[in-house]
Amino acid sequence: MRRTEPLRALARETHLEPGALILPLFLCPGEGVRREIGSMPGVFNLSVDEAVKEAEAAASLGIGGLLLFGLPETKDERATGAWDEQGIVQRGLRAMKQSGAGRKLVVMADVCLCEYTSHGHCGIVKQDGEEYEIENDSSLGLLAKTAVSLARAGADVVAPSDMMDGRVAAIRDALDEEGLEQTPILSYAAKFASAFYGPFREAADSAPQFGDRRSYQMDGANVREAMREIDLDLAEGADMILMKPAMPYLDVIRAVRERFEVPIGAYQVSGEYSMLHAAFARGWLEPQRAMMESLVSIRRAGAGFIVTYFATEAAKVLAARA
Numbered sequence: 001m002r003r004t005e006p007l008r009a010l011a012r013e014t015h016l017e018p019g020a021l022i023l024p025l026f027l028c029p030g031e032g033v034r035r036e037i038g039s040m041p042g043v044f045n046l047s048v049d050e051a052v053k054e055a056e057a058a059a060s061l062g063i064g065g066l067l068l069f070g071l072p073e074t075k076d077e078r079a080t081g082a083w084d085e086q087g088i089v090q091r092g093l094r095a096m097k098q099s100g101a102g103r104k105l106v107v108m109a110d111v112c113l114c115e116y117t118s119h120g121h122c123g124i125v126k127q128d129g130e131e132y133e134i135e136n137d138s139s140l141g142l143l144a145k146t147a148v149s150l151a152r153a154g155a156d157v158v159a160p161s162d163m164m165d166g167r168v169a170a171i172r173d174a175l176d177e178e179g180l181e182q183t184p185i186l187s188y189a190a191k192f193a194s195a196f197y198g199p200f201r202e203a204a205d206s207a208p209q210f211g212d213r214r215s216y217q218m219d220g221a222n223v224r225e226a227m228r229e230i231d232l233d234l235a236e237g238a239d240m241i242l243m244k245p246a247m248p249y250l251d252v253i254r255a256v257r258e259r260f261e262v263p264i265g266a267y268q269v270s271g272e273y274s275m276l277h278a279a280f281a282r283g284w285l286e287p288q289r290a291m292m293e294s295l296v297s298i299r300r301a302g303a304g305f306i307v308t309y310f311a312t313e314a315a316k317v318l319a320a321r322a
């Protein structure tokens with residue numbers, strides 16, 4: 001059954017289609033800006049006009065959607081840029097929705113404060129000399145306000161990635177109150193505190209200025225806790241669940257797939273992309289085969305959709321095969 005490609009295709013258990021791929025984009029101020037991220041070859045900070053072009057290319061390849069992040073002009077302690085009506089992602093969303101691409105794609109907006117806070121943490125920080133704490137409850141209002149403003153600007157889905165407790169309920173309530181009851185929530189319910197987010201923090205300029213995210217993101221050793229986080233988020237009103245990172249946590253994706261009936265996505269994060277690219281640059285791995293194998297592994301583990309920086313490249317490979 002493995003002798004020829006038609007035989008292998010007949011026996012193949014796992015398939016990928018471009019519609020299952022979600023492309024992350026990093027929006028930045030300016031016009032005509034296309035600045036490559038040093039640690040992520042082929043990934044750029046894009047001004048809104050350039051991002052719209054990227055979205056059009058993605059849509060013509062049949063990609064499922066986009067996940068938008070923003071680099072604001074200025075940062076402050078209350079993450080004003082995250083919920084500002086004229087914020088960078090809000091402007092991007094309006095432009096996407098005006099272009100044909102934005103109507104073909106599911107345009108998701110990441111909801112978090114770390115790209116917009118001066119200290120780079122995902123919530124409000126209470127500091128007392130050397131001591132500091134990320135305040136869970138006082139961060140919820142700002143996260144809800146951010147989600148409302150992104151949904152109003154045209155986000156088809158809001159995706160909270162901050163990992164504060166209770167944020168899904170706070171966001172659901174705020175959306176409903178504002179007449180945005182049709183906007184679904186994709187919760188990064190099980191987000192592990194991971195070294196693999198390193199390159200993203202260069203791309204989104206969101207590295208914490210002190211400390212780390214281990215007081216709010218999950219300990220990578222825990223599977224049962226991931227289940228509890230998902231139970232809570234679903235009870236609070238999450239419509240879909242995102243797992244991340246992907247490749248180092250395939251067992252968690254599988255366990256989650258078997259236990260929950262909601263749509264589940266996985267995020268092949270920046271470090272997973274960068275490490276593959278580092279090996280491609282040295283000629284140590286065959287780029288196309290390694291890319292497709294990594295994506296199929298995530299699908300096989302149980303992810304219905306995959307957020308990946310390879311989305312466009314992989315969709316081209318799939319189009320050539322079809």
Ligand code: PBG
Binds near residue numbers: 213
């Ligand atoms: C924001 C956020 C991060 C990622 C997605 N949303 C960074 C972090 O938690 O530090 C990481 C994505 C990637 O590494 O590609 N909180």
